[in-house]
Amino acid sequence: MDAEFWSDTRLAQTKMRKLSNLKKDVSYLRELERTVTTIHELVNLIDGEDSDMRTEISSEIEEILQNIEDWELRGALEGPFVKNNVIMAIHAGAGGTESQDWVSILLRMYSRWAEHNDMKIDIVDLSQGEESGIKSVVIHISGDTAYGYLKSEHGVHRLVRLSPFDADHARHTSFALVEVLPEVEQGVDITINEDDLKIDVFRASGAGGQSVQKNSTAIRITHLPTGIKVQCQNERSQYQNKLMAMSILSSRLMELQKKNQDIKTSKLKGVHVSAEWGNQIRSYVLHPYKLVKDHRTGLESSSAEEVLNGEIDQFINMYLKWISREKKGSKN
Secondary structure, X not given: OXXXXXXXXXXXXXXXHHHHHHHHHHHHHHHHHHHHHHHHHHXXXXXXXXXXXXXXXXXXXXHHHHHHHHHHHXXXXXXXXXXXXXXXXXXXXXXXXXXXXXXXXXXXXHHHHHHHOOOEXXXXXXXXXXXOOEEEEEEEEEOOOHHHHHHHHOEEEEEEEEOOOOOOOOEEEEEEEEEEEEXXXXXXXXXXXXXXXXXXXXXXXXXXXXXXXXOOOEEEEEEOOOOXXXXXXXXXXXXXXXXXXXXXXXXXXXXXXXXXXXXXXHHHHOOOOOOHHHOEEEEEEOOOOOEEEEOOOOOEEOOHHHHHOOOOHHHHHHHHHHHHHHHHHHHO
């Protein structure tokens, strides 16, 4: 049995990663339990007039409460694939250069967030705008619970500002669609028939960095039954590009299955399923005032520059709490 388990490398890695995360959870809870026990013992021992000790205990209790809140937040990270890495795609909406520049800003925001949280980010595919900015970009973010946190970013993001591309400096509104998919494993989470694939090899282009080979290393894969197309051109070799493209395809097929199931469930319940571009989740206003507002949770921040510099944890955490409350409400 052990030999059979280790013979499937991908399955073994997946199971070991889950085991490692469970061990971390158990260790965290045991440490929290020990701290609570210690504080309880100190409360029973101190003299009522020992103000220094009372102050210290109060500080410890506040820290415990914060740890409990953090744990509850982790508890909100429920559902399949929350521990997985993330594949994120950002697409410019209508508006040409304005929206393409907005994609560049969002790419920087998520890159900074990943760096702040010790996560690794790689650009998988990038389509430059004609004049400036980015038409679309696909990135891969790897780190503990990356998908669990970043799933909050899925939807349409709206920017209001004075245009740097308009000679009159008029106010413009730009939109970008952010897609967030968990990285899933072919053969483990979803099965793909090789006969259903059309694979094209082409020359990599764009600002991929010095490591990108400019000969025919880029890969485009078309899944014939669904028409889904994915491509990767920023890895060092054709083989690596194919592996990443297959990973993205697996994630998109998984998402398609989920959407189809949601549509069936919604029709049974009589719930209207809105179009993707109708899901505006957050507005970033830089003129005539500075405000970032999440339209789902109602959370607002006047620190727009900090948010666009990657400080989005407050919105992610509030979303997770909001989702947790929604789930609890639906069960009652």
